Amino acid sequence: MSTTSKPKKSGGALAGTANYLDERVGLGIVLKGFGRKVFPDHWSFMLGEVALYSFVILILSGTFLAFFYQPSMAEVYYQGSYAPLKGAEMSIAYASSLDISFDIRGGLLMRQVHHWAALLFIAAIGLHMLRVFFTGAFRKPRELNWVVGFLLFLMAMGAGFTGYSLPDDLLSGNGLRIIDGMLKGIPVIGTSVSSGFFGGEFPGTEVVARLYSLHIMIIPALIIVFIALHLMMVIIHKHSHYSGPGRTDENVVGYPLMPVYVAKAGGFFFLVFGVIMAISATFTINPIWNYGPYDPSPVSAGTQPDWYIGWLDGALRLAHSN
Amino acid sequence: MSDIEKVYPAGLAGEIERPIPNPGIEPHRLRMTDKSEKHARTAEKQISAMFLVSVIGAFIAIWGFVAFPINDGDLSATRNNTLWMGVGMALSLFGIGFGAVHWAKTLMPDAEVSEPRHQARSPDESRAAAVEIIKMADGESGFSRRKLIRRSLYGALAVFPVPAIVIFGDLGPVVGDSLKNTMWREGVRLTKDPTGIPIKASEVTIGSVFHVIPEGLSDLDHKLEEKAKAAVLLVRVNPSDLNEDPAKAGWSYDGIVAYSKICTHVGCPVSLYEQHTHHLLCPCHQSTFDLANHCEVIFGPASRALPQLPIAVDAEGYLIAQRDFDQPVGPSFWDMRK
Numbered sequence: 001m002s003t004t005s006k007p008k009k010s011g012g013a014l015a016g017t018a019n020y021l022d023e024r025v026g027l028g029i030v031l032k033g034f035g036r037k038v039f040p041d042h043w044s045f046m047l048g049e050v051a052l053y054s055f056v057i058l059i060l061s062g063t064f065l066a067f068f069y070q071p072s073m074a075e076v077y078y079q080g081s082y083a084p085l086k087g088a089e090m091s092i093a094y095a096s097s098l099d100i101s102f103d104i105r106g107g108l109l110m111r112q113v114h115h116w117a118a119l120l121f122i123a124a125i126g127l128h129m130l131r132v133f134f135t136g137a138f139r140k141p142r143e144l145n146w147v148v149g150f151l152l153f154l155m156a157m158g159a160g161f162t163g164y165s166l167p168d169d170l171l172s173g174n175g176l177r178i179i180d181g182m183l184k185g186i187p188v189i190g191t192s193v194s195s196g197f198f199g200g201e202f203p204g205t206e207v208v209a210r211l212y213s214l215h216i217m218i219i220p221a222l223i224i225v226f227i228a229l230h231l232m233m234v235i236i237h238k239h240s241h242y243s244g245p246g247r248t249d250e251n252v253v254g255y256p257l258m259p260v261y262v263a264k265a266g267g268f269f270f271l272v273f274g275v276i277m278a279i280s281a282t283f284t285i286n287p288i289w290n291y292g293p294y295d296p297s298p299v300s301a302g303t304q305p306d307w308y309i310g311w312l313d314g315a316l317r318l319a320h321s322n
Numbered sequence: 323m324s325d326i327e328k329v330y331p332a333g334l335a336g337e338i339e340r341p342i343p344n345p346g347i348e349p350h351r352l353r354m355t356d357k358s359e360k361h362a363r364t365a366e367k368q369i370s371a372m373f374l375v376s377v378i379g380a381f382i383a384i385w386g387f388v389a390f391p392i393n394d395g396d397l398s399a400t401r402n403n404t405l406w407m408g409v410g411m412a413l414s415l416f417g418i419g420f421g422a423v424h425w426a427k428t429l430m431p432d433a434e435v436s437e438p439r440h441q442a443r444s445p446d447e448s449r450a451a452a453v454e455i456i457k458m459a460d461g462e463s464g465f466s467r468r469k470l471i472r473r474s475l476y477g478a479l480a481v482f483p484v485p486a487i488v489i490f491g492d493l494g495p496v497v498g499d500s501l502k503n504t505m506w507r508e509g510v511r512l513t514k515d516p517t518g519i520p521i522k523a524s525e526v527t528i529g530s531v532f533h534v535i536p537e538g539l540s541d542l543d544h545k546l547e548e549k550a551k552a553a554v555l556l557v558r559v560n561p562s563d564l565n566e567d568p569a570k571a572g573w574s575y576d577g578i579v580a581y582s583k584i585c586t587h588v589g590c591p592v593s594l595y596e597q598h599t600h601h602l603l604c605p606c607h608q609s610t611f612d613l614a615n616h617c618e619v620i621f622g623p624a625s626r627a628l629p630q631l632p633i634a635v636d637a638e639g640y641l642i643a644q645r646d647f648d649q650p651v652g653p654s655f656w657d658m659r660k
Binding site: 174259 | 547
């Protein structure tokens, strides 16, 4: 336990590694600066953590899915394990989503982890924003971080929407049909924007691959950059804390990063992942095999987007077409 | 002066200046694990037991992968490996998570510490130095002084992103009249969706609904694009229930009417028909159309009636189209009336 506090030359492998890193990247200064950084303790401060951890889980599960998913709208006849759809004509995107669900062990689990983590990501961001709003933690000097956080909220919804469309099942295709209608409704340039988005007439053969590029490249890259900005500003401002004895505007009261918060926050990542894993193992989400491949003609009653797009879908009910 | 004696302006909440002195951080209370080595030993055992549970969970997950290989057509394998790998991994994650948090809460120090918080604002001398650097850079480059350079730079910066927009010009073809036309032509038979079996007028009983596609749709290369425009809903009502425009009287056949199924709001299939009221409802955003009155909008965000397909019956008694729709189907767009 005490090896790190001994003079570096006399230590074992750990001290050797620490010495190696310090002489090359100045690890000592970093640890001296952040090793005992104070983290105030309150359950509501964990909401942002839940969002951050959900994003890490999204990247891990998404990478697994990307190994097997094929973003092509070329038509094939399904030959996989799911008997009710055998021989049905469908896009390769939908067929590969079915293969992930039924022909790859752990594939369905990872699909469900990815979807549940996406819902938790956005729910946690929403609750985190409510916490920040109602505690006034957006006020000077933290206004810019509120803006960065709000942009992250929009990007999370963009990531959610582009991902929702990838399986190319009946529901996600209906979602795209609605996007097509909205794009066409843009004054003057609407039809060109729609044609540019879909690569011609709806539904075309391009849109799934384009959404896939957005979903796995530019949107997550932007989210990572903005999370880095968000956390940098948290370090600059230090954490806000609730009022209480000994807590003032001039100090931060809580527990030090090492060892207490490494254990607490590190352990909490595993707890968040554990909750998502347990839900994904036992509760079905987005059973695309029940919906069938996309077809412009059928629709099921109560076609709704995921709940976090609900406010936009509701707004569309108020928006009259011309 | 006590707080009560202070006079506050009416209607404004007053700020109380330090009514009581800051008592400082609460005194630290020792936990049982701080006071007794026995309790600390118990906590230690609990923590390592949780880490052990994590190892067991990992093995359950591996077993779930090995024990339930994919069996073509047998969904129980999928159910079992999803369940057991998930439960195993969840257990494995919970073991580490609860173990680490329990460790922090029972054995790591729980005395709160305080560190100073500094203003983000730089000290005055740093601000002055920063302003000095900006002024020096401005002087050395001549940015303020040399107007010609500055303004031409602004011009170049404004124009250079334009190619980055133009380069996306080939994302999609220019849409000509294709949005205004569907594959319905004179004499094309109305067939059932998705089987493509032609429909005889005599099959269509009063009150029944048929989902219709044009004959030959399944043979096309771009059938989804065509279907997205040509899908039709066919309904037969009592002819006396139809309140038809005299100009369109010949568009129906003995109470059988055919309307585009694609909502004029944002394009969802309008597929819910209510027999008694002759209303068609779009399930996406609840636009409602009155079938008895040429599908005019009676509720919801759509603004345009569903286009009607003029139909007739051929010599063999099958329903056919008289011609294409007289206006574009689906979501309205800017230049649709040109």
